[in-house]
Amino acid sequence: MAIDFKKYIASIKDFPNEGIIFRDITPILQNGTAYRAATHELAEFAKSKGAEVIVGPEARGFIVGCPVANELGIGFVPARKPHKLPRAVKKASYDLEYGSNSLEMHIDAIKPGQKVVICDDLMATAGTLHATVKLVKELGGEVVGAAFYVELVDLKGVEKFSDIDIYSLVKYHGE
Numbered sequence: 001m002a003i004d005f006k007k008y009i010a011s012i013k014d015f016p017n018e019g020i021i022f023r024d025i026t027p028i029l030q031n032g033t034a035y036r037a038a039t040h041e042l043a044e045f046a047k048s049k050g051a052e053v054i055v056g057p058e059a060r061g062f063i064v065g066c067p068v069a070n071e072l073g074i075g076f077v078p079a080r081k082p083h084k085l086p087r088a089v090k091k092a093s094y095d096l097e098y099g100s101n102s103l104e105m106h107i108d109a110i111k112p113g114q115k116v117v118i119c120d121d122l123m124a125t126a127g128t129l130h131a132t133v134k135l136v137k138e139l140g141g142e143v144v145g146a147a148f149y150v151e152l153v154d155l156k157g158v159e160k161f162s163d164i165d166i167y168s169l170v171k172y173h174g175e
C-alpha cells in the first residue's frame with residue numbers, strides 16, 4: 001500500500017525564526033518502512049532520469065541522497081558547507097528561506113558529462129538547489145533532475161528551473 005508521507009512530517013510554527021513553518025522530516029527517518037519507501041521513490045525517479053551519480057547538499061541532503069545512491073549502486077558526492085573539504089574546491093553562495101550560506105564541492109568530484117540527480121529533504125526558495133546546480137555545471141556535470149521529500153510550493157522554487165525535472169514526494173501549499 002502507498003505510504004502517506006505527510007503523516008511522517010512534523011510542522012513547527014516559528015522555527016527557527018518567526019513566520020517560518022519548519023517541515024521536519026525526521027519522523028520519516030525514524031520509521032524504517034517510511035525511510036525505505038521514500039528512498040525507493042527518489043531512486044526510481046533518479047533511475048528514470050539516467051542518473052550516474054547523486055549529489056546531496058550538507059547536511060540533510062546527505063541523509064536523503066546517500067541511501068538513494070546506495071539503492072541504485074551509483075556514487076554519492078557531497079556539496080559541503082565552507083571549510084570542510086580538504087582539497088581544491090569550487091564555491092557557490094546562496095540565500096535560503098532563513099539566512100544565507102555557501103556550498104563547496106571538490107573540483108574533481110564530477111566526471112565530465114556525468115549525469116547528476118541532486119537529492120535533498122526540502123526545497124523552499126531553491127537557493128540551495130540553485131547553488132548546487134551551479135557547482136555541478138561548473139565541474140562539467142549535467143544536472144538531469146532534482147528530488148526532494150518536501151516542496152514548499154508557494155515559494156515558487158520550481159519556477160527558477162526551466163530545464164531541470166523536479167520531483168517531490170509531498171507538496172505544501174501554505175499551511
Ligand SMILES: O=P(O)(O)OC[C@H]1O[C@H](OP(=O)(O)OP(=O)(O)O)[C@H](O)[C@@H]1O
Pocket residue numbers: 057058059060061095096097098101120121122123124125126127128129157
Ligand atoms: O530551498 P532553500 O530555501 O535553499 O532551502 C532548503 C534548504 O534548507 C535546508 O538546509 P539548511 O541550509 O537549513 O541546512 P541543514 O541541511 O544543514 O539543516 C534544507 O535541508 C535545504 O537544503
Ligand SMILES: Nc1ncnc2[nH]cnc12
Pocket residue numbers: 020021022023024096097098122124
Ligand atoms: N520551512 C522549512 N522547513 C524545513 N527546512 C527548511 N529549509 C528551508 N526552509 C525550510
